[in-house]
Amino acid sequence: MSEQTPQDTAARSGETQEYLAKITNEPTNGKDLREVARVVFPANKDLDSLPLYIDGPINVEGPSSAGSDTASQHPDDIISRRSARIRPGKRVSFGSYFNAFPASYWRRWTVADSVVLRVKTTGAGSLIVYRSNARGVAQRVEDRRVEGTDTHEFELTLAPFGDGGWYWFDLISDDEGMILDEASWLVPSGDRHVGRVTLGVTTFNRPDYCVNTIKTIAAAQELDAVLDELIIVDQGNKLVSDEVDFAEAESAMNGKLRVIRQGNMGGSGGFARNMYEVLQGRETPQGVEKSDYVIILDDDILLETEGVLRAAAFADMCHTPSIIGGHMFDMYNKPLLNAYAEVVNPYRFLWGPIDGLGGVDFAERGLRSRPRLHRRWDADYNGWWMCLIPRVVMEDIGLSLPVFIKWDDSEYSLRAKEAGYPTISLPGAAVWHVSWADKDDAVDWQAYFHERNRLIAALLHSPYSKGGRMLRESITTDTKHVVSMQYYPAKSVLLAIQDVLAGPDGLHEMLPTRMPEIRAMKDDYSDARVVKDPADLPPVRRKKPPKTMEAPKAPTKPQLIPWAVRTVLKQTLRPVRDMAKENPEANVAHMDGHWSYLATLDSAIVSNADGTGASWYRRDPAQVRELMTESIKLHAELFAQWESLSKQYRAALPDITSPEAWARTFAENGPKK
Known part of the structure; x- marks a missing residue:
C-alpha cells in the first residue's frame, strides 16, 4: 500500500462524491432509490468463506453434495469483489447469507415498503428471482432471458414479509457462459439522509489484528461515503502505533484514523471511550461535527466491510433509532455462524442464542436449505464484536456499564429496550472472530x-x-x-x-x-x-482403575x-x-x-x-x-438483600453510565508507562 499523494486523495474524494450520489439518487418509476446492499464476493477469492456468498445446492436434510454445480466454484470464477463468472451450462444461486436480501427485517423495522433488485449481466442465459416465506418455502417471482450486456431491474414488494422471508436471484448460463457484472438491492430513500459513522475499536495487545483492520477499512473506498473516522482505543503495552505496518496503514486512512491511549479498563472501558468520543464530536474546519452512529468492533476480527454499509443504511431507514448488530462467524471455520439471534432468558437471566440458532454451518447447508433462518428472529442484544449504536441512543441512556468485560453489551441493549430502542441482529452484516469455544473464560479469571x-x-x-x-x-x-x-x-x-x-x-x-x-x-x-x-x-x-473407559453420566434433573x-x-x-x-x-x-x-x-x-x-x-x-460454607453464607445474604440492592443499582445507573462519570474515569486512568 503506497503513500497517498494529493492527486490520489482528490481522485478518491471525487469517487466518494460519485458513490454518494449513486446510493442516494437512483430514480426508478419516479422514486429516488438508495443502494442498501451490494452483491459481493469474498476478498482475496477466499474459497473457505465462499458458501456465505454463493449458495450450495438445496438439501434440507443434511450436508451439501460435493459435486453439484453451485458447490464447485473455482477461484477464477470470482472476477472481482462485485463480479463473477457463470460457466457454460451452469446454474449459480445468490440465495446466500451475504447476497440474499433479508426482506422480513426491512419489512418489520424500516420505512421501506418495496425493494428494487438491479442486476447487470454480460452473455446469454436466464435470470430468475425468488422469494421465500417464514417457513422457508421458495416461490419463483419472475424470470427473464438475458443476452449481451444489459441492466435488469425488478421492483419487489415487501408487503408479504411480516413474519419472515428473503429475496434472491439465480443465474443460468447458456452454452457460451455468462458474467454477473454487478448487482445490488435498493429501497426508496424518501427524505432519509445518509448517516455518518465512526468505527470504534478497543484493543489490548493485539496490534497485528488492529493494523490489519485499519488496512481493510482503508482499502474499502466505498466506506468513504459514510465514514467520519476510525478510533482505536489502545489499552495495552504492545502498541498499535509501534507495529511495523502502522505508518503505512495510517497514511492510507487519509486523516480518518485516531489512536487514543488509556489504561486497561477492559472492553467496557474501551468501548465507552469510543461512545464518549462520538458524543463529544470532532473538530473540523466547519466546527464540531458529530457522527450519527458509532459501530463498535472487536480487535481480533476479520471485517466484511460491506456489512458496515448495510448496517448504516438499515439504521438510516429504521422507524425508530435502533441498535443494529452484526453476526459473528468463526475465524478458523469461516462458514460457521456462532449465533443467528441471541436473547436473555428473563427467568434464568442467562444469555445465549435462541434454540436451534447456534452453531449454524453454511458449509453443510446453505441459506435456502435452512427453513428456520427464513423466519424473522428478534434479538434482545447483540455482541460488541460488531454493533451499531445511534448517537441519539447514547445521549438518552448513557454509555456502557463500568464492568470491564461480560454483560456490558447485553445489559446495554436491555437498557435501550426499556427506553424504547430495539436491538436488531441484521443478516448480511458480520465479522469473523475467534470463537469462544477456544477460550477457558468460565474457569479462568x-x-x-x-x-x-x-x-x-x-x-x-x-x-x-x-x-x-x-x-x-x-x-x-x-x-x-x-x-x-x-x-x-x-x-x-x-x-x-x-x-x-x-x-x-x-x-x-x-x-x-x-x-x-x-x-x-x-x-x-x-x-x-x-x-x-x-x-x-x-x-x-x-491403584484401582475404573471398570469402564466411559466417563460417568451426568445426573438427571430429579437425581441432581x-x-x-x-x-x-x-x-x-x-x-x-x-x-x-x-x-x-x-x-x-x-x-x-x-x-x-x-x-x-x-x-x-x-x-x-x-x-x-x-x-x-x-x-x-x-x-x-x-x-461451600462461604458460598452458602454469601448467597443467603444476597437473597435477603436482593430488593434493596436492586433499588440501589437502578437508582445509580444514570450516574455510573453518564459521560461525566466516564470522563472522570478516563482522566484518572491514563496509559501505563
Whole structure:
C-alpha cells in the first residue's frame, strides 16, 4: 500500500462524491432509490468463506453434495469483489447469507415498503428471482432471458414479509457462459439522509489484528461515503502505533484514523471511550461535527466491510433509532455462524442464542436449505464484536456499564429496550472472530466477571422477585466448580458476590484494578496454573482403575440435588487417596472435563481449551468445606438483600453510565508507562 499523494486523495474524494450520489439518487418509476446492499464476493477469492456468498445446492436434510454445480466454484470464477463468472451450462444461486436480501427485517423495522433488485449481466442465459416465506418455502417471482450486456431491474414488494422471508436471484448460463457484472438491492430513500459513522475499536495487545483492520477499512473506498473516522482505543503495552505496518496503514486512512491511549479498563472501558468520543464530536474546519452512529468492533476480527454499509443504511431507514448488530462467524471455520439471534432468558437471566440458532454451518447447508433462518428472529442484544449504536441512543441512556468485560453489551441493549430502542441482529452484516469455544473464560479469571456482571444486570433488569432462578443457578455454578476441583473460579465467584453486595458506588474505582487482583490469585491454586509441557507433570497412576473407559453420566434433573448433597459430603469428609496426592488419576481432555466426571476423581490433569497446556486439579477437603460454607453464607445474604440492592443499582445507573462519570474515569486512568 503506497503513500497517498494529493492527486490520489482528490481522485478518491471525487469517487466518494460519485458513490454518494449513486446510493442516494437512483430514480426508478419516479422514486429516488438508495443502494442498501451490494452483491459481493469474498476478498482475496477466499474459497473457505465462499458458501456465505454463493449458495450450495438445496438439501434440507443434511450436508451439501460435493459435486453439484453451485458447490464447485473455482477461484477464477470470482472476477472481482462485485463480479463473477457463470460457466457454460451452469446454474449459480445468490440465495446466500451475504447476497440474499433479508426482506422480513426491512419489512418489520424500516420505512421501506418495496425493494428494487438491479442486476447487470454480460452473455446469454436466464435470470430468475425468488422469494421465500417464514417457513422457508421458495416461490419463483419472475424470470427473464438475458443476452449481451444489459441492466435488469425488478421492483419487489415487501408487503408479504411480516413474519419472515428473503429475496434472491439465480443465474443460468447458456452454452457460451455468462458474467454477473454487478448487482445490488435498493429501497426508496424518501427524505432519509445518509448517516455518518465512526468505527470504534478497543484493543489490548493485539496490534497485528488492529493494523490489519485499519488496512481493510482503508482499502474499502466505498466506506468513504459514510465514514467520519476510525478510533482505536489502545489499552495495552504492545502498541498499535509501534507495529511495523502502522505508518503505512495510517497514511492510507487519509486523516480518518485516531489512536487514543488509556489504561486497561477492559472492553467496557474501551468501548465507552469510543461512545464518549462520538458524543463529544470532532473538530473540523466547519466546527464540531458529530457522527450519527458509532459501530463498535472487536480487535481480533476479520471485517466484511460491506456489512458496515448495510448496517448504516438499515439504521438510516429504521422507524425508530435502533441498535443494529452484526453476526459473528468463526475465524478458523469461516462458514460457521456462532449465533443467528441471541436473547436473555428473563427467568434464568442467562444469555445465549435462541434454540436451534447456534452453531449454524453454511458449509453443510446453505441459506435456502435452512427453513428456520427464513423466519424473522428478534434479538434482545447483540455482541460488541460488531454493533451499531445511534448517537441519539447514547445521549438518552448513557454509555456502557463500568464492568470491564461480560454483560456490558447485553445489559446495554436491555437498557435501550426499556427506553424504547430495539436491538436488531441484521443478516448480511458480520465479522469473523475467534470463537469462544477456544477460550477457558468460565474457569479462568473471567469467572469473576461472568458472575458479578450477570448479577448486576439481573439486579438492574430482572422482572422477577429475587431475580427469578438467578440465585439458584449461581449457587449451582459455584458448587460445580468446587466439586470439579476448580477452586480458583469458585473463589472468584465468591469475591464477585462480595463486590455486588458492596453496592454500585465502587464500580468505576475498581474498573482498572479488579482484573489484575483476580489474576494475581492464580498462583495460590493448582487448578489455575497452566503447565505448557506435559513432561513437567507426573504420570497418571491409580491403584484401582475404573471398570469402564466411559466417563460417568451426568445426573438427571430429579437425581441432581441428592447427587450434589452426596457428592459434597463425600468430598468434604472422605480423605484424598494417598496415590492421588503424588500422581494424577486421569488425563482429561478439555471436552471431557464435565463437572460430573471430575467430581469422581481425587486428582486429574485437565487440558485447557486451546490445547496449549494443562492444569493439575487436586481435591482438597479443607478447601471444599471453606468454599461451600462461604458460598452458602454469601448467597443467603444476597437473597435477603436482593430488593434493596436492586433499588440501589437502578437508582445509580444514570450516574455510573453518564459521560461525566466516564470522563472522570478516563482522566484518572491514563496509559501505563
